[in-house]
Structure formats: C-alpha cells, structure tokens
Amino acid sequence: MAHGIKRKQHLAAYAFVLPFFVVFAAMLVAPLVYSGYLSFFADRLIGGVSFVAFENYLRAFQDPGFLAGLGRTALFLVIQVPIMLGLALFFALALDSGRARGSRALRLLIFLPYAVPGVVAVLMWGYLYGKQFGLIGQITNALGLAPLNLLSNSNILFSIMNIVTWTYVGYNMIVMYSALKSIPADLYEAAEIDGASQWRLAWSVKIPMIRSAIILTVIFSVIGSFQIFNEPSLLLELAPTAITQSFTPNFYAYNLAFVNHDINYAAAIAFLLGFVIMIVSYVVQLSTQRRERLS
Amino acid sequence: MRTRASRTAVALGAGLLTTALLLTGCTPGASKPSTSTVSQAEIDKAMNTSTNLTFWTWVPKIQDQVDLFEKKYPKIHVKVENVGQGLDHYAKVRTASKAGNGPDVVQLEYQFISSFALSGELADLTPYGAKDIANDYVPWVWKQGVANGKILAIPQDSGPLGNLYREDILKSAGITDPPKTWDDYKVAAQAVKDKTNSVIGNMAPNQGAGWLGLLWQAGVKPFTYDGKKSVTIHVNSPEAKKVMAYWQDMIQKNLVTTDPDFTDEWYAGLNQGKYAGWLTAAWAPVFLSGAAADTSGKWRAAPLPQWDPNKPASGNWGGSADAVLKTSKHQIAAYELAKWINHAQEPALLFATEQHFFPTANSVLEDPKFVGDQPAFYGGQKVNELFAGISKTVDPDWQWLPFMEFAYTNFNETFGAAVAAHGDLSAGLDAWQTALVDYGTKQGFTVNG
Numbered sequence: 180m181a182h183g184i185k186r187k188q189h190l191a192a193y194a195f196v197l198p199f200f201v202v203f204a205a206m207l208v209a210p211l212v213y214s215g216y217l218s219f220f221a222d223r224l225i226g227g228v229s230f231v232a233f234e235n236y237l238r239a240f241q242d243p244g245f246l247a248g249l250g251r252t253a254l255f256l257v258i259q260v261p262i263m264l265g266l267a268l269f270f271a272l273a274l275d276s277g278r279a280r281g282s283r284a285l286r287l288l289i290f291l292p293y294a295v296p297g298v299v300a301v302l303m304w305g306y307l308y309g310k311q312f313g314l315i316g317q318i319t320n321a322l323g324l325a326p327l328n329l330l331s332n333s334n335i336l337f338s339i340m341n342i343v344t345w346t347y348v349g350y351n352m353i354v355m356y357s358a359l360k361s362i363p364a365d366l367y368e369a370a371e372i373d374g375a376s377q378w379r380l381a382w383s384v385k386i387p388m389i390r391s392a393i394i395l396t397v398i399f400s401v402i403g404s405f406q407i408f409n410e411p412s413l414l415l416e417l418a419p420t421a422i423t424q425s426f427t428p429n430f431y432a433y434n435l436a437f438v439n440h441d442i443n444y445a446a447a448i449a450f451l452l453g454f455v456i457m458i459v460s461y462v463v464q465l466s467t468q469r470r471e472r473l474s
Numbered sequence: 475m476r477t478r479a480s481r482t483a484v485a486l487g488a489g490l491l492t493t494a495l496l497l498t499g500c501t502p503g504a505s506k507p508s509t510s511t512v513s514q515a516e517i518d519k520a521m522n523t524s525t526n527l528t529f530w531t532w533v534p535k536i537q538d539q540v541d542l543f544e545k546k547y548p549k550i551h552v553k554v555e556n557v558g559q560g561l562d563h564y565a566k567v568r569t570a571s572k573a574g575n576g577p578d579v580v581q582l583e584y585q586f587i588s589s590f591a592l593s594g595e596l597a598d599l600t601p602y603g604a605k606d607i608a609n610d611y612v613p614w615v616w617k618q619g620v621a622n623g624k625i626l627a628i629p630q631d632s633g634p635l636g637n638l639y640r641e642d643i644l645k646s647a648g649i650t651d652p653p654k655t656w657d658d659y660k661v662a663a664q665a666v667k668d669k670t671n672s673v674i675g676n677m678a679p680n681q682g683a684g685w686l687g688l689l690w691q692a693g694v695k696p697f698t699y700d701g702k703k704s705v706t707i708h709v710n711s712p713e714a715k716k717v718m719a720y721w722q723d724m725i726q727k728n729l730v731t732t733d734p735d736f737t738d739e740w741y742a743g744l745n746q747g748k749y750a751g752w753l754t755a756a757w758a759p760v761f762l763s764g765a766a767a768d769t770s771g772k773w774r775a776a777p778l779p780q781w782d783p784n785k786p787a788s789g790n791w792g793g794s795a796d797a798v799l800k801t802s803k804h805q806i807a808a809y810e811l812a813k814w815i816n817h818a819q820e821p822a823l824l825f826a827t828e829q830h831f832f833p834t835a836n837s838v839l840e841d842p843k844f845v846g847d848q849p850a851f852y853g854g855q856k857v858n859e860l861f862a863g864i865s866k867t868v869d870p871d872w873q874w875l876p877f878m879e880f881a882y883t884n885f886n887e888t889f890g891a892a893v894a895a896h897g898d899l900s901a902g903l904d905a906w907q908t909a910l911v912d913y914g915t916k917q918g919f920t921v922n923g
Binding site for chain 2: 224306311313
C-alpha cells in the first residue's frame with residue numbers, strides 16, 4: 180500500500196518537472212547538439228557544404244586571432260576579477276559593519292550601475308573616454324596633460340575592465356552582503372567576548388562564513404569574463420580599429436557567424452570556448468575546495 | 475507550363491490574348507519566368523492583381539515613394555520594413571532568403587550586390603525589361619548592378635567623391651582656390667597647419683569604403699570577380715602603394731588627423747573647425763549641413779584633387795540599389811516596384827529633394843529642380859550641379875569582391891589600424907592583402923593575387 184503511494188508521488192514529481200525538461204531539451208540540448216553537428220562541416224562560398232571532421236577545431240588551435248582573444252580574456256580575468264571582487268567585498272563589509280552612515284542610500288548607489296542597461300553604460304563610458312571632447316579628455320586638457328587616448332589599441336582592454344567593474348561591483352556586493360546578513364549573531368557575540376577587533380572579526384569570522392558566497396561570485400565572474408561581448412561590440416563604433424574581430428572569443432564567434440558567414444567555424448569556436456570555461460571554472464572550484472580541506 | 479504559357483501569349487495575337495491570360499492564371503501571382511521575356515500583358519495582369527509585397531530598406535521616409543507607387547498601382551500593397559542598416563540588414567536578408575521567406579524587394583549597396591549574386595539570391599531582372607532602362611542611368615552606376623550579364627539591381631543613389639572645404643579657414647591660410655592636384659593639396663595642407671589651428675582634413679581609419687574610393691579615383695583596380703569562382707585581389711599593388719605613400723607622408727607630417735568618423739568626437743571636430751575639409755561623397759553636402767549646422771555659409775564644394783589634372787577622375791563611396799529576391803513569389807510586381815520608384819520622374823526626383831540622395835538617373839541629374847539648388851550652407855554654390863559633373867568622371871570599370879563584409883571588417887584591423895597608429899601603411903596593405911587572399915582561398919575561390 181505504502182509502496183503504491185510512493186510510486187504515485189514519484190509520478191507526480193516527474194509530471195511536475197517534465198515541462199522543464201521539455202523546454203530544456205528543445206531550447207538547450209537540441210541547439211547544442213545541432214551546433215556540435217555543424218562544427219564538423221565546412222560551408223564554403225564556393226563548393227558548398229562538406230564534412231571536415233575535426234578540421235575546424237584544428238584550425239582554431241592555429242588561429243592567432245582566437246588564441247590572442249583567449250589570452251586577452253585571461254588577462255582580463257587575472258586583473259579585473261580580483262579588483263572587482265575585492266572592491267565588492269570591501270563595500271559589503273563596510274556596509275555590514277554598520278559604521279558607514281546612510282548605508283541604505285550607499286548600498287543603493289553602489290548597486291545602481293547594475294540596473295543601468297549595459298548598452299547605456301557602454302555608450303556613457305564611451306562618451307567619457309573621448310580623447311578631446313570627452314570628460315576625461317577635458318580634465319587632462321585643463322590640467323595641461325597630454326591627451327590620454329583611452330580608446331587606443333593598447334588601452335582599450337583596461338577601459339573595458341573599468342566599465343565591467345563599475346557595472347558589476349554592486350551586484351557582487353549584494354550577493355556578499357546578503358550572505359553576511361545570514362551569519363548568526365551569536366558568533367559575533369562570542370568574538371566580542373574574546374576581544375576581537377572589527378578587522379579581526381571581518382577577517383576571521385565574516386569572510387570564512389561567507390566563503391561559499393564569495394566562491395559563487397568568483398565562478399560567475401570567471402564565466403562572465405570569458406563571455407565578454409557587449410562592451411567590445413558597442414565600443415566598436417567608437418574605437419573601430421582598436422577592437423578587432425577576434426577581440427574576445429565570444430565576439431569572434433559572433434563575427435565569424437554573422438560577418439564572415441562561417442557558421443561552422445563559429446560553432447567550433449563556441450564549443451572550444453565552452454570547454455575552456457568549463458576547465459577554468461573546474462580548476463577554480465577544485466583549488467578552493469582543496470584549500471577548504473587543508474584549513 | 476509557366477514558360478510555355480508566356481511564350482504562347484507572345485505568339486498568339488490579340489484575339490487570343492484572353493485565352494493566354496487564362497493559361498497564365500493557372501499559377502496566380504506566382505510568376506517566375508526564368509529565361510523568356512515577360513510580355514506587357516503579363517505585366518499588366520500582375521499589376522492589376524491584388525498582391526502584397528514586402529520591401530526591406532533603411533531609407534528614411536521611403537514610404538513617400540511607396541505611397542506614390544501604391545497610388546499608381548492600387549492593387550499592389552507594399553509593406554516597408556526596416557530590419558536594420560548595413561551589415562545587420564544583409565545578415566537578415568541572407569537568413570530570410572535561405573529560409574525561403576525573405577522580402578520581395580531589398581535595398582543593397584553596390585558593393586554587396588556581387589556577394590548576393592554569388593549565392594544566387596537575386597533574380598535576373600532582364601526578362602522583365604530592365605535592359606530597356608539601362609540608358610536612362612549614368613553608365614558607371616548602371617554597371618554596378620550588372621553581374622555576369624545579368625541585371626540584378628536598379629540604382630537608387632550614388633556617391634561620387636568630391637572635396638568639401640571651409641573657404642574661410644583655407645583663406646586665412648592664404649589658399650584662395652581649392653587644390654587642383656594632390657600636390658596642391660599637400661601644399662595647402664601645410665599652409666593650413668602652419669597658419670591656422672585646423673588640419674585640412676581627417677582620414678578616418680575605419681572608412682574602408684572611403685579609402686577604396688580614393689583608390690578608385692587613382693585608377694587602381696584592386697578587385698575583380700568573374701561572377702563564378704575566381705577573384706583577383708591586389709590591394710597592395712604598386713599603384714595602390716603609390717596612393718598610400720602619399721597619405722603616409724600626409725599622416726606622418728600630421729597634415730591630416732586620423733580620427734574615426736561619425737563619432738561624437740568627429741562631429742565636434744566638424745563643428746568646431748578642427749577639420750577644414752572633408753574628402754567625401756555626393757551624399758555628404760546635405761548631411762554635413764545638418765551635422766555641422768553652426769558652420770553654415772562657410773563651406774564650399776570642389777572636385778577631388780587630381781593625380782592628372784588633364785584627366786579629371788573620381789571614385790565612388792556609398793549609394794545603393796534595389797534588387798528582387800529569387801524567392802519572391804511576385805517577381806513582376808517586385809521588379810515594377812524597384813523600377814518605378816527609382817525610374818519614374820516623380821519618385822526619383824523626390825529621392826533627390828526629400829531624402830537628399832545623390833541621383834543616378836540622367837533625367838534627375840539634369841532636372842533644373844535638382845541642379846539649380848543653391849544651398850546657403852555653401853554660400854549659394856550650385857553644389858548639385860558640381861557633383862552631377864563629377865559623376866560623369868567616375869571610372870566605370872571598378873569591381874567588388876563577393877565578400878566585402880569580411881574585407882571591410884578586416885580592413886579596420888589591418889590597414890585601418892596602421893592609419894590609426896600612424897604606422898606603416900604599406901605594411902598595412904600587405905597585411906590586408908594576406909588576410910583577403912587567405913579568406914578567399916578558405917572559401918573555395920580561385921584567388922589571383
């Protein structure tokens with residue numbers, strides 16, 4: 180009898196998740212399989228479609244554009260992510276300590292850039308970056324400094340880092356802040372009885388307690404870095420020669436598909452990018468887990 | 475069945491016309507003759523059958539021309555859709571055309587006609603009588619819409635190159651006449667740099683089409699395409715390098731700036747007199763009077779400086795045509811739309827006066843309403859008349875690659891990057907050449923270059 184009820188419950192559970200799986204299969208698995216399939220072909224303007232097995236993948240490994248794009252995103256990851264998450268953590272701790280006045284307004288202000296649509300943000304920064312007529316240019320002009328071209332080939336990556344940091348600091352701060360809020364108050368009391376200072380409290384209690392939230396933001400940021408697309412795509416108008424077709428791998432895949440009409444190679448690039456993201460995320464997770472075990 | 479019906483229609487006399495029309499009627503609206511010529515009766519019938527056409531274009535206010543068309547052919551309903559501009563538009567046209575549900579008529583810039591011709595997406599307009607109107611257009615423009623003996627597009631507007639300059643700034647540099655030759659231009663540029671706070675012009679590193687226009691003027695032929703499998707690519711030919719050596723010197727001496735164009739910075743530069751001139755196309759005079767309204771009355775127009783003053787020449791930058799997609803089920807009506815709005819005097823003249831397009835039809839180029847215009851922005855100079863004259867000096871033998879989308883984006887990161895960095899333009903051309911040859915070869919073309 181009890182067995183029968185359990186089976187019924189199981190069936191009901193399956194019925195409830197079924198709609199999700201249908202959508203998941205149709206909208207995610209099927210396109211993924213299809214683009215995997217596409218990546219084994221080549222469609223040339225002359226000669227049409229032919230099966231080429233792993234040729235697209237081999238080509239990617241020798242494609243200086245793709246490799247340089249990967250290198251660029253790796254550089255982005257190494258520089259921008261620590262800065263952004265460091266700032267986010269600092270703000271979260273500062274707000275949580277209750278020392279900052281008007282912390283609600285501050286929280287909102289820091290979070291606000293995340294609410295600004297990415298397109299608007301990039302256009303706004305693009306304007307600020309203008310060499311001669313932009314705000315930064317005018318300030319350097321007024322100070323009698325040489326005009327700084329923030330949209331030049333060598334500076335554009337850092338300009339993009341700045342935009343991304345500005346946008347996502349608030350978001351990451353909120354994630355960490357809400358984790359801080361859920362730390363049981365008795366831990367603080369215990370630390371206070373032990374005579375811990377605010378700094379000590381932050382370092383030895385708060386940060387370890389929100390460890391999993393921080394790891395989450397790290398993983399999100401790693402994935403986000405490899406998927407940078409909006410910023411180069413929008414800044415292209417303002418810095419047309421600094422942003423190359425293969426500026427980031429994601430942007431490259433788009434250009435290959437829609438500018439160069441090489442959908443098959445674009446699919447291969449997209450798959451390789453997916454693998455790279457998987458590997459890097461896994462390494463990040465693994466290393467944090469190991470550290471957890473060691474401590 | 476269909477072709478036989480139309481042949482019958484031509485062969486039989488007027489008495490049997492009704493029968494023929496009945497025969498034609500067996501595939502109502504779906505008229506797709508491929509080889510034979512379409513008879514006037516068939517055209518009349520198509521234009522009197524209730525039909526819905528879709529027209530993809532990004533021309534502003536083109537509804538005005540379409541309204542005129544619908545007034546003339548009340549049975550035809552045209553839906554104008556703007557699906558984006560330039561590359562966005564082309565990507566969507568390709569996708570829709572591949573899926574078989576594309577629009578009937580599409581706007582195409584001249585430089586992209588051959589890439590659509592290659593993939594066989596355009597209908598040959600010859601059977602619909604397009605040959606009959608060939609002589610009504612400036613020859614070089616008409617040739618841009620012809621590939622492999624097939625007429626693929628009806629010209630709408632063009633952009634022969636000229637020189638717009640600030641008379642006041644040149645005057646304060648001691649230059650009273652616009653530079654006649656490129657040597658004069660360099661001398662004037664030096665004077666402008668020495669005596670004013672301006673530069674004689676800006677050479678945008680991202681404007682592949684503009685740079686190609688300058689090569690076009692110099693008689694360089696970097697591309698050829700036979701309409702099938704072979705392309706020739708010679709962007710780094712000695713002739714091209716000679717032109718770029720001139721600009722290398724101009725850039726190295728800071729006689730011109732190299733800011734990207736159509737950006738806020740660039741607009742400000744035009745308004746504030748940073749640039750004393752702009753080597754640009756015939757669509758630019760009106761555009762400029764809006765973009766740099768503060769400087770009204772100070773600008774003048776002239777032909778491009780020449781390499782050989784005895785053989786005045788110009789190139790082209792921009793402009794587009796209207797083509798009919800092969801997937802269209804109403805090709806007769808679609809052709810009539812593409813033809814009528816660009817050929818009949820009223821809508822064609824409207825393009826010149828309302829949209830301020832630079833015309834391609836002889837009748838508009840000679841219309842006093844067009845050539846007699848004396849805009850105050852240019853101190854009352856008859857700018858249209860000047861450019862109408864320039865249009866006749868454009869070399870008719872220029873060809874495009876069937877993959878200009880790639881060519882332009884790659885231009886920006888090779889040659890354009892060299893311009894922006896004030897680097898080696900000759901090496902930039904070499905890099906562009908290598909990338910183009912590589913792409914062409916990978917795409918299966920027989921590349922000569």
